[in-house]
Amino acid sequence: MTRQLSHYVNRDLSWIEFNRRVLQEAQDLDNPLLERAKFLSIVSSNLDEFMSVRVAGIQDQIRAGYTKMDFTGYTPAGLWKRLIKRTTQMVYDQYKTYREVFRSLGREGIIITTVEELNASQSNAVSQYFQEIVFPVLTPMAVDQSRPFPLVHTKELYLAVLLQQDKMDKEDEPLFAIVQVPSILPRFVPIPGRTNSKKMEFVLLEDLIENHITTLFNGYTPYAVHPFRLTRNADLTLNEDGAEDLLEEIEKELRRRRWGIPVRLEVARGMHPMALEILKEELEIEDNLIEIDGPLDLSFLMKFVHSLPGHDNLRYSRLEPVYPYEFDETDDMFEVIRQRDVLMYHPYESFDAVTDFIEQAADDPDVLAIKMTLYRVSGQSVLVQSLSKAAESGKQVTVVVELKARFDEERNIAWARQLEKSGCHVVYGLVGLKTHAKILLVVRREQGTLRRYVHVGTGNYNDSTATLYTDIGLFTSHPIIGSDASALFNEVTGYSSPYEWKAFGVAPTDLKEKLFRLIEREIANAVQGKGARIIAKMNSLSNQEMIDKLYEASQAGVRIELIVRGVCCLRPGVAGRSENIRVISIVDRFLEHARVMYFYNGGEEEVYLSSADWMTRNLTRRIELMSPVFDVSLRKTLINMLQLNLDDNVKARELRANGTYVHVENDMMPFRSQFEARSIPQWKNYV
Incomplete structure (x- = not known):
């Protein structure tokens, strides 16, 4: 049976679409190779936070037996299944892109290889590095009757090791141990160059440790060594009302975060079944298990790229910010x-x-x-x-x-x-x-x-x-x-009676109501046949009341253009509801973070800067600020900046009614707003 389309896009599914747009930047052949590697890193970091906060929260709801639908029509259990399916596919696509990027980097002389592929002199060099730098900080942790399963820290890389004692019979149950890959050391180890070669070669730290794993277990034979990584629930649960000292309460919660409930387990593809079963049982995780065909945790690529000397031809051209x-x-x-x-x-x-x-x-x-x-x-x-x-x-x-x-x-x-x-x-x-x-x-x-x-x-x-x-x-x-x-x-x-703001809109007291009044003024103008237009630029739009107010404005004839980088729960282009609303997202070299609101106001244009996205948490659970820009010339400057974004047809994607995004295509010359904005003061004068 076909699922009836909700009036709203689910917030978490919208976030996945956002992270897919980041992944598309890693896949974009027009982006420099090292920048594509950095986008792969960002995809991993984003997914870590999503799992440890959003997915963890959904997991808590399921555990508590919560079955109520959210305003987008999803129960926690139904949303969980869809999220796991989509994130698993995203990881598959991410690692396919990783292999493509590093094949191309290999042709440029930048290679991540394995210890087995090194020649004798290189192998000796990395062995010396292991003995002098790595070995002293490693701690093998055995698991047996006298040594319980150790604490596995969130988002840290480990090796699962199955061993046999040299005197054991082959039929005896193998022993199990884990080794943490020390995050205090660089994840990538440079290798001395080969004779007459300009290539830069590296091995990954976990590969180096695996290759020398026998040095950690004298008298035992490791016969299966596989990386794994656990993500735990990282959301803080604070009792602010009962806390005598908020700083101390948060410090306690940060310590508790180490024992957060497991949310996701990443393992190397081909992990030994016995090692996998031990991890699943000890970590009490079943249904968010991801097998990785490649290095776990690609967030290391950010430091890897920044550490590489030269190769300016594989990077964005340097931007030198000008002093105002x-x-x-x-x-x-x-x-x-x-x-x-x-x-x-x-x-x-x-x-x-x-x-x-x-x-x-x-x-x-x-x-x-x-x-x-x-x-x-x-x-x-x-x-x-x-x-x-x-x-x-x-x-x-x-x-x-x-x-x-x-x-x-x-x-x-x-x-x-x-x-x-x-x-x-x-x-x-x-x-x-x-x-x-x-x-x-x-x-x-x-x-x-x-x-x-x-x-x-x-x-x-x-x-x-x-x-x-x-x-x-x-x-x-x-x-x-x-x-x-x-x-x-x-x-x-301090203690202060409610203040009647003369210019500001302040959450949680009156920001939402002020925004409603500004939108309602545009609605009134549209009903009277006057010009009515709203442009709003933000990171996320997920508050149902704000979306409903924008639907109301669209139905009244207000022209609405939204520049929303990340989550957007509004469905544009729906006949009878949102056909006057256009939504674009720009994902490019820089993270679009500004919040700017424009209201036509019958020709007396108003522009506001804000710290707040149009999310429930920003409008009701945070102290947020929206300030008008009184200077006429500066208002024009900000309108020009918004128009730069609206004219983008290179990195802008437009949101469809079905919740997917497509690249903006038109007959105009290619226009990339972030590149055009580099020319100060062009962005101030753009028409």
Whole structure:
């Protein structure tokens, strides 16, 4: 029986379509070879997170006996089956692509080989590396009556080993042990070059260990050695209401994460049946088992590619972010921002302007206070050092650190402690809510009065991801935005009555309602026969109420164009419901991360920057921020940027009503929005 098409695309199935678009970039012959290898790595990292959070959550629902359908028409059990089938097919396609990419890299002299294929001198060299570097950190872990099955850490690589004692009869039950492949060492081991050869050859660490496995088990004969890898449930379960110290509660949960329920087991194809049965029984996993025809965990390819010297012909051409010209010839950024708002588009424009602004604020004796939110911060953050310096100089520095930023919890705890030691007021947000807003407020004394300087953005204050993600940042000294910024920090850090926002939309209090009002205004204009248009760019769209409101707008005649990189639960192009809605996704060199909303408003165009995607968690369970752009010229700039995306016919895919994506095809000249945006200030002037 044919399944009736729901009004909505399932969120998790939509995510799989997104990761398939990433895989398509690895398959795209027009992309440089080493960049294709990096996309293979991203596919693996994405799938790890999907399994450890989304699939793990569905598994919990099944275990709890939950059978209710979600709003897209799926029960947990029905969705589980479909997800496992699609992810298994994706992994098969991924490894087929891996073999194709490395055959091509082999022709370029970049080879991952096996120890058996090395000549004598090369074999001696890697054996020496094993004895001096690898062997000392290996720990064989036997499993028998006196030694129970050891803890298998999530997303770590292991070798399962079946052994026979030299004096054992062949009929005796074999012994079992595991060996962890040390993640502290590089996964790929360079091999000395062959005579008169320019090739760069590598062996994988697990292959090197397997080849020398007998050195770990004197008196025993290993007769089956196979890699395996376990993914555990990694979602934190916090009792925030009962926690006396949120930081300590999160540290406890991070320790518990090591024992999370197994979600997925990856094994090498051809694993010995007895070894496989032991793993399945001990790890208590049956139905999410994936056999891999190739190296487990291709996420190592990211480091592999970055470690290779030269080969510029196999990479994207280098992008040098330009320093925003508005600040290029001044030592006083405050003076510039007093005179005009400044918009920045990363990674084409340098994030250094943000760190320079904070550094200037830290050094300026007229700055009285600095307040900001930190969600994900890089490992070597100049920004944190500047905040610490400001606090040590006597300034009031308040930092809202989000400890629950998934998989960055430990790093954020470390930053929080460093900031506290330097005298900053560190706040961990409100109970039950993640602080996802991106905002910086500097209060400065000027001519007997106080002036507020604000930076709002769509991305994290992270100088590393600012070179990899497309994001928008806005500097302004507009008094209305400054007033709202102060009120926002007062609500987060102290007791404050509900505030009537003059410019901002803030989740979870009124952001959704403000968006509804903006959409309803377009609906009213369309009903009156006026022009009505919405453009919204975001990472994900999955909130049912938002989708229904967009369907309502489409039915009223509003022209809606959505640029949604990842999950999209809305079905466009359905007659009578969404025929006026177009959805595209752009997956390219940089991760599209900006959230920008445009409303035609009868010709009085309005544009907003936001930290929030249109997902239930963003609109109801997080502190999020949407800020208007008041400057007319900057609004035009952002409209130009959106138009760049809408005109893309190289890396844009269009969502069909059946939930699949197809490359945009038209009669226009090839237009790749990320490449066109490299030409600063072309993106500011594009028509």
